[in-house]
Amino acid sequence: MTKRVLVIMGSVRAGRLCPAITQWVSTVGQDKTNLAIEIIDLAEWPLPMDDEPGLPALGLYKQPHSKAWSEKVAQADGFVFVTPQYNWGYTAVLKNAIDHCYLEWKGKPLMIVTYGGHGGGKCAAQLCQVADGLKMRPVFPMPAITLSNAMIRENAPLDEVTFEAALSSVQDGWTALAESLSSST
Template sequence: MYQLKVIVASTRPGRKGPAIAKWFMDMLNEQSDFEVELIDLKEVNLPFMDEPEHPRLQKYQHEHTKAWSKKIAGADAFVFVTPEYNFGYPASLKNALDFLYQEWSYKPVGFVSYGGLAGGTRAVQMLKQVVTAMKMVPLVEAVHIPYFTKYMDDEEQFVGDEGHVRMAQGLLKELAWWTQKLEK
């Protein structure tokens, strides 16, 4: 069984990423291709990049980097749950990516994005440039959620519609295919 890490990118107060990630994780419970771990960057709480050596060398000096390396190295695939901030993605996700290099390489990555009119698509387009430079394989299939607040219920839980479910199913199908093809 493949190891999938679902990473919640937003760390700010009042964020909705955990609710959207919970909905996506519930979708994952209906499949059997992946063993899944949810990683919340707010809980990981990485400092701003503080390693003196280039990440490709893997000469990590700090325990938080060594722990982050171990967690990410154990993954076969990723899904980033990210909002769109000012046409981009959160600095917390860029920082988490930049701490490592080898651990991300040659693994597929999918996206669940949310925002206003564009549903996070501009953030994903920027992310695709970065993850491609890190030798990751960004998938075309994604879940984009425009005006995501209208899908939040009275208890602040995300309730996706049929379109969101179809997008998630398509993403998971492709993620399983690419994970198998890129298996080392």
């Protein structure tokens, strides 16, 4: 049976680079693995903060959007978070999406792909701690894509040189994710 992986975009800002980077990461995954890959844009998943009366760990969701998100996450076998590094951390929208569930993440492998002017290692470290708390299984490497100042501040197009520099690490991440998924059966 083909394993399902959700590739979750961790940015909803206007003018974001996340869709292009996520599409590229997903294409690398499709070329490298036999996984069923679905891109999730958090901009299409409105998840208001703190609007559930109970704890996510109990799984007793009342809001329709929480129930739908829970079902989407539960159906996946593994995940890839693609997120920018903001002020040495990861985005609030990604944290909120993660915190809307609990048991749905448990035991599932996760590849973390970060990007930014410094690549995103601090962001990845924070996400790794959260994943450990959720009993997820982060895989290594955790690719970090370094963007130029022009790409970040002037909306210069992403170039092949940027992607080529990260290609090996992203391919290795997909290989590790696929191996983790195959060992969990």
